[in-house]
Amino acid sequence: MPFSPAAPDNALVLDNGLVLKVLHEPRLRKAAAFLRVEAGSHDVDPAWPGLAHFLEHLFFLGTERYDGDQALMAYVQRQGGQLNASTRERHTEFFFEVPPAALSGALERLCEMLARPRLALGDQRREREVLHAEFLAWSRDAEAQHQLWLSEPLSARHPLRAFHAGNRYSLPLGNADFQQGLLAFYRRFYHGAQMSLCLAGPQPVEGLLAVARRCAQVLPSGKRQPRPAPVPLLDGSGQASAAADPRRLNLVFACQALPEDSASALAFLTAWAAQPQPGGLLAELQKREWVERLDVRVLYHYADQAVLDFDFRLTPAGVRAAGNVAQLCLSWLEFFEALGTWTPLEEEYALLRKRQQLVAGALELARREACPASEPVTAALGAVLAQLKPENLLHPLPAPQGSVPQVAWRLPQRNRFLRPTRRPDQPLPDLRSVRYAQGSASAPEEGEVFVRWRGHASRHPGITQVLDHSLRRLADEARQAGVRLTFHRLGDDWQLRLSGIAEPMPALLEQAALQLANPPPETWRLGEPPEPAAQAPIRELLKRLPEHCLGFFNTQLRDTREAVQASTLAKLWGDTRWEALAVGFREPARSGLNQALRQLPGQPASQTGGSVLPMSGRRWSHLPGATGEHALLLFCPAPQGSLADEAAWRLLAHLAQTAFYQRMRVELQLGYAVFASFRQISGSAGLVFGVQSPGTALSGILGHMEQFFEQLPRLINNLGTSTVLSQAQSLATRLSRDELDTPQLGETLWQAGLGGKGPDYLEALQAALAALRPQHVAEAARRLQQASSGWLALANGPAPDDRWQAVR
Known part of the structure; x- marks a missing residue:
């Protein structure tokens, strides 16, 4: 598809209107895509709350061309990658990270599912139940309810006050008007002119561009929709109520009429406001033993509006001195505003951003490139700080306790670890430990x-x-x-x-x-x-x-x-x-x-390495603190001592994870928190299966897991020899030093050492994977089903039957 260099920031605009950026970074081991659609929950007809979130879910059901184990989620999981999506107020994001060789296949599936989604009524019904399970978990989540409380004083007309999660009752699938609204929203916003795409990876720029152009051509053209003017944040119709948790103090500022480049200014301010260095706000409050933690977050930013939250986690003494904490925060903001020029901090901030760029993975780089910060930040910073005044607070200030301390605020010192440090003059020998x-x-x-x-x-x-x-x-x-x-x-x-x-x-x-x-x-x-x-x-x-x-x-x-x-x-x-x-x-x-x-x-230590605690039988740990929905985590350790066994169990997990997700989440609709994976935990290697369900009891979840285990040998046999061998080779390749990124490599080698493995662990594991045959994996599935190496269950309820030994 042709393109023209008509977009800012070195972006390209394809013929269908999609804005494209690519980033070549040779050090990356993975490639990533970050696609943003300029439409979110606040763009939905108020008659159908949750529609945007619901549509995001429907996309992942696959398409006529890529269905079942060929759909995007199954494909990415099979490649050992990660993916997700997020519906925000005014935009929706789809993103994934995969090995470079899998970028084309994953992006092709992403564009295909956005261009040709499955919207059949039966699919909608199944996915609405998943969305309803998410809603139930959200409604019981203390942090989610706290976020609702934060916005109570805003205008009742502002969409931030509305319900957007979606549930069984807000999405009337049998209503013809709803179905018409769903299609209208999709057609209005899901086309190239509403989208931007950024790819990042080790591939050359020309290769990334070619992949993007080929895959994105399936996306339809359309007319870019004008962004609606925001409703005022404050008009007196909202009302504040007392906080449910006295250990949290939130100073929430409603900012309006901000300049266009205020996003970078807000990021700059939040980076410095919670600095723990001496002379700063957090250090002063912790010195007085009033505050455990301070988080400064932009809760909302659209057009010329922003909502900024200073979230203080108070100590018992801080609860009594909450008014003093608030006054010191306002005092620090006055100090920061009075500086008038922030050049030293800007220079330090530029160093911080460069250093963060060096450690960011492919997905984070794609996200940053898609939403770059403007420079310089100080042009809008004064306007932002001018809004952070008591009259713009959403919640009343608590009364101070006694006199408010006077503090001589000062800027943080330069970070000593951002500059090169002195090395020993002579090489020092390695240590045996x-x-x-x-x-x-x-x-x-x-x-x-x-x-x-x-x-x-x-x-x-x-x-x-x-x-x-x-x-x-x-x-x-x-x-x-x-x-x-x-x-x-x-x-x-x-x-x-x-x-x-x-x-x-x-x-x-x-x-x-x-x-x-x-x-x-x-x-x-x-x-x-x-x-x-x-x-x-x-x-x-x-x-x-x-x-x-x-x-x-x-x-x-x-x-x-x-x-x-x-x-x-x-x-x-x-x-x-x-x-x-x-x-x-x-x-x-x-x-x-x-x-x-x-x-x-x-x-x-005189010697390195460790040993693994052997497991046997079925053990059940009831953790009553994990309340809410029914949750079960089942760890099935692999047999110890043999890399051949570990290789078989790794491949078993690789082949089973998509089928487990399909069975538990899609077919049985147990809940939205469903996963299966191979993990190294405290030196122990094995398979972990997890399910959280709002409506199925622990006995039911366990029963479904055991039924799935019974089908695993047949599933392996049905795949065929060529598929099993090719997947073993793919897994071995991903476990090579050249494919693992440095954190993954470090974690893998550390866990192997804790389990008593030697320095040639990775190479030996790759050889064991290359030697696998389908019968070895099927045998691993049978041993898993029989709990031959033991099962360890963690749950928020008691064991369902007497086969389990309760741990204390």
């Missing part, structure tokens, strides 16, 4: 570091909390420098991970070692840990699974008998042994890393 692995030749700037301290961490949740808090400011600095720094307890171990740009990691690890050995004084004054945010039941079960695989079935947040003090920590460090994995470090960075590793608290 560290495993070193080669990274990717196409991404030499990326690295991974894992550290595990083996001790008695499970007995010291209070100390763990201190250590976690001691690293929070450092983790934020690391994030800005392109490194994700995480610390957590897993069973009796503490684990630290650094993932991202390798260059600053030695300096970050040195600082982390100092913080862990001698946490700052303020971290020792922590009170009871805050209640964790409520999650969907299936997410809570997934969060608890790694500890269960280690035999830790009940964990405590705090033991009142625990001595949380520096002398206890010093003794703990004296008794711990640490081991590490470093991926992608060459000289001189390797010597810098070795220097940092020598400063870690604890003693280096």
